Amino acid sequence: RDRVGGRIQTLHQPAEHGIEIGAQMVHGSRATTWPLIRALGIEARPMVDWTTWTMLPGGRFRPPEASFQEKTHTRLAEAYRHYRGDDISFKQFLDAEKFSPREQDAVSENALSWSAEADEVSLRAATEDEAAWDSYIDRNYQVVGGYDQVPSRLAADLGDRVRLSAAARTIAWGGGRVAVTCERGGRPETIEARRAVVTLPIGILQADAVAFDPALPPWKQRAIGALRMGRVVVVHFLFDRKFWREGGTNIPGWQARAGRISFWDPHPVGTGEPVLLGWITGTAAQELSDLGQEAGLARALAWVEEALPAAAARKRVRWSSMRDWIRDPWARGSYSFTLPGGSGQRAVLATPIASRLYFAGEATEVAPHYQTVHGAYNTGRRAAREILAAEGLEVAAARAAGATPAVALS
Numbered sequence: 001r002d003r004v005g006g007r008i009q010t011l012h013q014p015a016e017h018g019i020e021i022g023a024q025m026v027h028g029s030r031a032t033t034w035p036l037i038r039a040l041g042i043e044a045r046p047m048v049d050w051t052t053w054t055m056l057p058g059g060r061f062r063p064p065e066a067s068f069q070e071k072t073h074t075r076l077a078e079a080y081r082h083y084r085g086d087d088i089s090f091k092q093f094l095d096a097e098k099f100s101p102r103e104q105d106a107v108s109e110n111a112l113s114w115s116a117e118a119d120e121v122s123l124r125a126a127t128e129d130e131a132a133w134d135s136y137i138d139r140n141y142q143v144v145g146g147y148d149q150v151p152s153r154l155a156a157d158l159g160d161r162v163r164l165s166a167a168a169r170t171i172a173w174g175g176g177r178v179a180v181t182c183e184r185g186g187r188p189e190t191i192e193a194r195r196a197v198v199t200l201p202i203g204i205l206q207a208d209a210v211a212f213d214p215a216l217p218p219w220k221q222r223a224i225g226a227l228r229m230g231r232v233v234v235v236h237f238l239f240d241r242k243f244w245r246e247g248g249t250n251i252p253g254w255q256a257r258a259g260r261i262s263f264w265d266p267h268p269v270g271t272g273e274p275v276l277l278g279w280i281t282g283t284a285a286q287e288l289s290d291l292g293q294e295a296g297l298a299r300a301l302a303w304v305e306e307a308l309p310a311a312a313a314r315k316r317v318r319w320s321s322m323r324d325w326i327r328d329p330w331a332r333g334s335y336s337f338t339l340p341g342g343s344g345q346r347a348v349l350a351t352p353i354a355s356r357l358y359f360a361g362e363a364t365e366v367a368p369h370y371q372t373v374h375g376a377y378n379t380g381r382r383a384a385r386e387i388l389a390a391e392g393l394e395v396a397a398a399r400a401a402g403a404t405p406a407v408a409l410s
Contacts, residue, residue: 001330002165003148004155007201008373010146014238014319015273018146020266021234021323023373024279025140031374033150040153043144048252048268055256055307061249072106075099080127089340090126091118105258112259114337114371115230115281125338125367133368142266147373163189171196172213173356195390197383199361199376203229203332216353223349226342227363229333230371231285231326235278235300238319242274243311254307260284261303276304281334289326297322335371336363346370350379355390358383 003009009022025047026033037044054062079097088096090111094104104118110126111118143149155162166184173179178196182189200210205224216224242265244251253264253276262279266272278300280288288296297320304313325334338345350364360379362370369375 004162004164005148005151007325007331007335008147008151009323010148011236011321012146015275017144017267017272018148019236019275019321020147020277021236021321022325023147024266025142027140027372027374028137029139029141030136031372033374033377036154036377037143037150040150042149042153044141045144045268047140047142048265053251053254055254061251061254061307069106072099072103075103076107076110077130080130083123083127087122087124087341087343089119090121090123093123094118108258108260112281115232115285115334116228116337117282120228120337120339122338122340122342124343128343129367132366136368150373163191168200168210170211170213171198171357173354174214176356178356195356195358195387197358197360197380197387199359199380201229201331201333201361202227202336202363204330207332219348220351220353223345226339226345227336227349228339229331230335230337231282231289232334233278233280233285233288233296233326234321234323235280235288235297236319236321237276237278237301237304237313237317239274239276239313239316240318241316243313243316244276244308245269249308256303256307257284263304263307278303285326288322289324293322293324296324337371350382352386352390358386 005022007022009020011019011021026037026044053064056062076099079093083093091104094107099107108118110130111121114121163182163184166182166189168180168182169188170181171178172181173196177192177194179190179192180196182191202224204210206229215221243249244253244263244265253262255262260280260282261284262281263276264279266275266277280300288299291299300322301314301317301320305311325331346364346366350359352358360376360383362372362376362379364370364379365372365375369378
């Protein structure tokens with residue numbers, strides 16, 4: 001990319017406070033990125049709670065159904081505890097347990113939070129993730145002024161050692177060195193090192209967009225094949241005013257199509273521009289992606305009009321944006337989810353090869369931290385520790401053999 005941050009991306013125009021078209025939030029007050037955020041002097045605030053309103057036909061909204069939600073999720077937790085079968089899909093499990101269509105809609109977020117459909121997601125991964133997440137998460141936080149401040153400030157300390165607009169083409173890792181050849185400015189450039197950390201998203205690894213020489217071993221390829229990239233399209237509309245908070249509506253946001261379509265005001269009352277954010281997942285995201293930018297934005301705006309037909313939303317639009325992560329050439333999706341039968345493969349994906357290739361990125365993290373910024377951060381630190389340990393062993397071995405170490409660790 002021509003910027004740092006990967007799937008963190010912030011637009012600073014037309015709203016100075018920043019419009020997040022990638023990663024949205026810091027997950028929980030115990031996220032491991034908090035010390036980093038504070039050290040960088042970056043401000044964060046609690047996110048708006050928006051998830052409980054459901055759109056109904058004719059511009060009506062159903063208020064929170066706390067008792068039904070609690071009853072359904074309690075039933076789901078009980079079914080999880082008693083299940084002893086194979087790692088089937090989440091949808092197969094719900095059908096076997098005779099969850100009604102309404103109940104399945106109520107728990108659809110369990111799959112859609114991975115930006116996947118219920119028939120795509122591993123049941124075993126779902127159970128592991130939910131148990132770990134429930135014990136970890138309290139509330140989410142928004143980075144004031146843009147999430148991109150975190151990677152940008154880290155990169156500033158590295159200067160021109162960060163090579164932007166450099167597309168990796170091959171990774172040669174045979175022998176005692178690693179050579180990465182990339183295309184930069186239309187010309188090949190090769191960087192050599194003792195070891196390399198591969199943080200390519202699953203979507204890129206599965207597309208064979210980067211060639212490994214020699215090819216990755218079968219056990220690593222199986223781990224890559226056990227995951228998929230989810231589907232997310234992020235849309236934003238800047239209006240002349242926050243009409244969704246006016247009159248008899250006055251809600252911060254809503255959802256439709258069993259959670260696949262979500263719109264909310266990303267800023268607390270009294271702050272920020274009148275921006276409405278659309279987080280579109282699963283089949284609804286694929287629908288927008290297939291339509292393309294112009295028609296996709298028109299369809300998303302139609303969803304807003306369907307929810308608030310009296311607001312004349314189309315006449316109030318001042319600016320719009322559609323970020324299609326499905327067709328992003330450097331990610332090919334939003335974040336990873338686990339296919340049925342793939343439970344445990346994230347740890348395999350994270351395993352180094354021959355003390356030369358190390359693997360990091362959100363897909364290599366354990367539940368419940370994969371798919372998150374802090375999960376990706378955790379894996380980078382883990383890979384660094386693995387490399388330092390390997391370097392230390394090589395130094396010790398060289399000294400024991402009476403040779404001069406090729407590396408020196410401080």
